[in-house]
Amino acid sequence: MTKSVKGFEVLTEVISPENVQTMAELIALKETKALTAYSGCFILKIHRKLIYDIAHRGDLGHVLSDSYELVQAVALFLCEHFGKHLDDVYKITRKGKKVTLKIQCYRIISRIICAKYRRLYSDLSAENLYPNLEPRAEIEHNDSKDYTAADEMVAKMMLTETHKEILNYRMSGASLREIGRHLGKCTGTIFDLLSTIRRRYFKYILNI
Numbered sequence: 001m002t003k004s005v006k007g008f009e010v011l012t013e014v015i016s017p018e019n020v021q022t023m024a025e026l027i028a029l030k031e032t033k034a035l036t037a038y039s040g041c042f043i044l045k046i047h048r049k050l051i052y053d054i055a056h057r058g059d060l061g062h063v064l065s066d067s068y069e070l071v072q073a074v075a076l077f078l079c080e081h082f083g084k085h086l087d088d089v090y091k092i093t094r095k096g097k098k099v100t101l102k103i104q105c106y107r108i109i110s111r112i113i114c115a116k117y118r119r120l121y122s123d124l125s126a127e128n129l130y131p132n133l134e135p136r137a138e139i140e141h142n143d144s145k146d147y148t149a150a151d152e153m154v155a156k157m158m159l160t161e162t163h164k165e166i167l168n169y170r171m172s173g174a175s176l177r178e179i180g181r182h183l184g185k186c187t188g189t190i191f192d193l194l195s196t197i198r199r200r201y202f203k204y205i206l207n208i
Contacts, residue, residue: 011086011102015078023086024075025149027102031109035178042117042173046070070112074105078128093162097184107165110182114168157200166193 010022032047049067056062078101081088086102093099099107159167162183169179176187176194183190 005065013085015082015084015086015101017079017082020075020078020082021071023078024071024105027074027086027105028070028109029054032067032113035110035113035174046113046116054197066116070109073108073112077105077108099184101181103184106182110169110172110174113174117172157197159197159200163193165199166190167197168195170194 007133008026010019011026013019015023028050029047032043032050035043035047036047038077046067049065050070053062053064053068053070057064057068080091081101082102086105087100089098090101090104091099154164165183169182176190179185180187180190
């Protein structure tokens with residue numbers, strides 16, 4: 001671990017320009033480590049790259065991996081809250097649930113990871129293509145992968161932001177307990193919300 005990273009006691013300090021990067025790094029490390037227990041190798045690779053980036057970000061010639069994007073996103077968010085503590089309330093949900101700055105940071109990280117997971121099988125490296133998978137000139141543009149239909153489907157279901165968050169977590173392989181931890185809700189509530197998503201899918205998409 002890089003010498004610039006303090007102990008976790010820094011997370012109890014007032015957010016400031018001097019400690020915001022260290023805070024963001026520690027939060028990203030904690031969250032990715034926690035997620036490895038639920039999402040397997042995909043998150044583990046992100047976590048390991050993040051550790052390496054933090055340990056070597058001061059080295060001449062080191063190029064940060066895309067895992068460090070998690071730190072940058074959290075740091076950018078925290079820069080809007082200088083003078084506050086991570087346990088200060090960021091917002092209150094419609095149901096009166098308090099969301100702290102720290103929890104919001106975890107949500108930011110999870111959203112980015114969920115987006116990466118959704119792109120995992122849609123993105124294909126040109127360097128690793130087999131000959132039979134190489135793009136051909138005769139392939140028409142409309143054969144490319146298009147998520148417009150999926151976006152329209154979600155829109156028809158009229159999901160709330162909470163429903164969309166839960167759907168993203170679930171698609172990334174998170175368990176009900178893990179989703180509940182991120183959103184500050186009990187497992188039973190997450191199950192009920194997932195049931196609502198299923199009902200709307202049957203009603204608005206399948207017309208059942």
